[in-house]
Amino acid sequence: MAGFLVRRLLNYAVLVTVAASLAYLLAAAALDPRSNYADRTPKPPPAVVDAQLTALNLNDKTPLLQRYATWAGGVLRGDFGKTVTGAPVNEDLKRRMGVTFRLVIVGLICGSLLGVLTGALAAVRQYGWFDRLTTGLSFLVLAVPVVVLANMLILVATWANENVFGRHVFLVSGEYSDGLTTGFWGHVVDRLQHLILPTITLSVGLIAVFSRYQRNMMLDVLGADFVRTARAKGLSRRKALTRHALRTALIPVMTYFAFTFGALLTGATFTEKIFGWHGLGEQLINSIFSNDVNTVAAISLLAAVAVLAASLASDLLHAALDPRVRAG
């Protein structure tokens, strides 16, 4: 087991290195940070631009491999370099990680809990009205892309603010309002108002996926012998279902949860960008627009690490929860 784990981690390290290097080389070759400085009015002298770009390790007159070596050396020491405006990337990303984390964790918990609940209920009454309704709805939801869903929610919320509440109940941009003087509870309410719409955007899709998944797992388990045995030894139907069927059916869903968490760290890109949350995903889009090579590379590295860590965590979790996997 230990040998297997070591080999796997080594393989992951190589994958992350290659993925991050590829992302850096691609970004450094395709993006053009020079235009950020050279196109200013009044036009700065070329020598000044060159000096500035060299200081940031972004000068396209330096050979690509030399820039790569400088960048890689920095990354090995834990320094991701400077953004195109000269601020350290590390600081910026650390702050943004917190934002993304807050958004994703709330969305994922809401989405998975509701999804599991819906799926389990649908499975217990297979072909009932609830099952049919949720099946239809999840088909519909899976056909709506995030960019459309987010914009629909914004439109509906603006309409509701104006016509139903008469004041701003749903706030559609940012994580909190600036310069609020309403004390602690005012801040909490304000943050919640900002949180509602992005959370719905994130969790609606997750509910659909999780409920389909949980429903299928649950249906597999409901006919199993151990559930019948539980009933036979005298447990009520409800107890047999929650204690035995639901818990067994939850194992694959838990591993899926771990995997989604890793993928969402950058997967919330569209939600963050549209709702103006200054998280990692938003910065990914902004940094491409602003030719910010070092930030692009740093975020790709984080994304690669997150995906691999999540897949490892989901495998380990599966082994820890399911004795059958350990035996095999």
Add this chain to the structure above:
Amino acid sequence: MTLSEEQLAEELSDGAIMRVPSRARVVAARFFRSAQGRIGFTVLALMFLLAFAGPLVSPWSYTDKDFTAFMQPPSARHWFGTLQTGADVFAVTLRGMQKSLVVGLLAALISTALAAVVGAFAGYFLGWTDRTLSWVTDLLLVLPAFLVLAILSPVFGPGQWALFVIMLALFLWMVTSKIVRGMAISVKQREFVQAARYMGVPPVRIIFRHVIPNLSSLLIVDATLNVSTAILTETSLSYFGFGIQPPDVSFGTLIADGSKTAVYAPWTFWFVAGLLVVTVLAVNLIGDALRDAFDPSSSRGRR
């Protein structure tokens, strides 16, 4: 009945009565027997008809600008209303739909073909081929697809959408290829593959003649579902300006423009968004019905 009697009976019956129904026909019959399959197929066919025949009946083309009507609501003159530039929303939407449908279909076909070839080669040869191909698959799974596509977007430029399709396909095939690899390993053990091997058929031909055709049901379903994934990805990329570039339009660019004006001009957003959702929904329904048709044991009637 002995073999010769059977042959005799077959000859006598002209082959017409004793015809064994082909697999394609069985699957098609099962597909059209399910309500999902019928609805999905009809809706998608209608969407294609609308996208490619609609412009013929519309009085406006997507490049026309009506300078007497800016930002007008739907009317007899402009069925879906007009944009700020005076462009007819109906004509522009259909143009975007054509692009999105073609991009989605092509990207799905290419990615499934790639998945089939890579997966089958990895599963059939195993050893170093497998290790190399699997490693490349893992690498592409780890690289954020959105990032690579976005960085490369300046390369696509106007009129370069074929390149965009290929890049899109390049990031859709990995998961399927892993599944194909697993199935190819098991198909390799089957008698007909063994027989072909002992007859001296070269491995590459075995893969294309015997291994891949035997995985066709998985591949067809996968290709269908990939169409919806490709359309959704294309929409998201184009929404942020990383996909189809102006003057070309697609669902993504239209939704991006429409969402800015949707509050006071709902027709610029809801028609496009609605058509997109209906299209993707139809594709998903077809994919689901096809999966059931290919493999009745996997359908909901399991218990």
